[in-house]
Amino acid sequence: MKIIFFAKIREIIGKEEENIAFPENVRTVNDMLSFLKEYNKIYYNVFENYDFLIACDEELVDMDYNISKTKEIAIFPPVTGG
Amino acid sequence: MKIIFFAKIREIIGKEEENIAFPENVRTVNDMLSFLKEYNKIYYNVFENYDFLIACDEELVDMDYNISKTKEIAIFPPVTGG
Amino acid sequence: MIDIRIQSSDFNFSKEIKNFQNNKINGAVVCFLGSVRDLKSEEGLEKLEIEYYPKMAEKVLEETARKAFKEWNLSQCLIIHRFGKLDVNEPIVLIITQTKHRKDAFRANEFIIDFLKINAPFWKKEHTNKKSYWVEQNKKDLDIKI
């Protein structure tokens, strides 16, 4: 699964994207976040300490969204355009 | 007293302005309208049959406004600018 | 800065915006542009004629701008209103408001056009190829809470 990052979260994580093969029990956004927090403590830091939003294939989604058909997940801070 | 007319009311009255010396008992806008209705039946027609507004020295006023210090009275239809 | 103009000549919307931009815009700008509409299209509108009461029109537009300026803390406000004979699609009125906060710029701009529609002494007459009509006041405009 391709995960991409933007803005402050991209800076903290220190990369623009990461490809991770999730185990089968990772079904929802919530599962993914739990997995990533274990996977690397930098994710733990981000998810515990910063506001962030999740988009699956360019749509904002909730924590219980099922990611099984998702191709690209984006993690980014609250938006500040306009 | 100088009375000026605009738009449809100017057309019906058939002139842009009229100077009229009101008798002493004409104190308010209402008094003036009653006087004008007697003065000329064209005013009677306008005041009975059309919507109109009154401005005294460029301020919209009510029917009981005292015109004793007014220099110029304007009579015109509801506005349609913008 | 309040700028009020009543003129028969066309105005250059582009140029007015450029002036605003050159004035170091700090924040949000909202513009309203009203143009001649052909509401009598079966007959074919040929000209829209706008008559006005000069002294009073200036006074009302200035008072309107001053009210908006104070209420919404504007940093700039421009009102241009035309008179005379205009063609279909020609601009009639331009209102530009500028503030730090966008909500204020929207509120102020809408207040100005609403207030002007019921208080500024301008009257429209439509000339079609058949006859001429004085435009009736839109009752909806009177219901707007100012």
Add this chain to the structure above:
Amino acid sequence: MIDIRIQSSDFNFSKEIKNFQNNKINGAVVCFLGSVRDLKSEEGLEKLEIEYYPKMAEKVLEETARKAFKEWNLSQCLIIHRFGKLDVNEPIVLIITQTKHRKDAFRANEFIIDFLKINAPFWKKEHTNKKSYWVEQNKKDLDIKI
């Protein structure tokens, strides 16, 4: 007609309006222009940098315009949003809405900027002569009822 552009280059507000005017404007046009504000003036803002998520940003702007188009019966709608490094007072966003009825043009325009502020994936970073800051989301924007 919906026109959405995301670009790093400056846009010519004047030209965009002129295009709208040339398109036989039938009624009311409302524009919103947002520019770079220097909110860190003690330190001196040197550049505002805008990062964005290209595919999603286009999608969100198009959806926003389509919603507004339908809800307020727009005849034209333009949204331009810039990215990259901008100077103080440079334009960031331009929204133009056009309808027969002015209230609809105002409502649609405000809806678009409000919706965009909380949904479109753009992020601002301020570079002052001392350091750089990511702009925090304005909590007020979240309270706006869309």
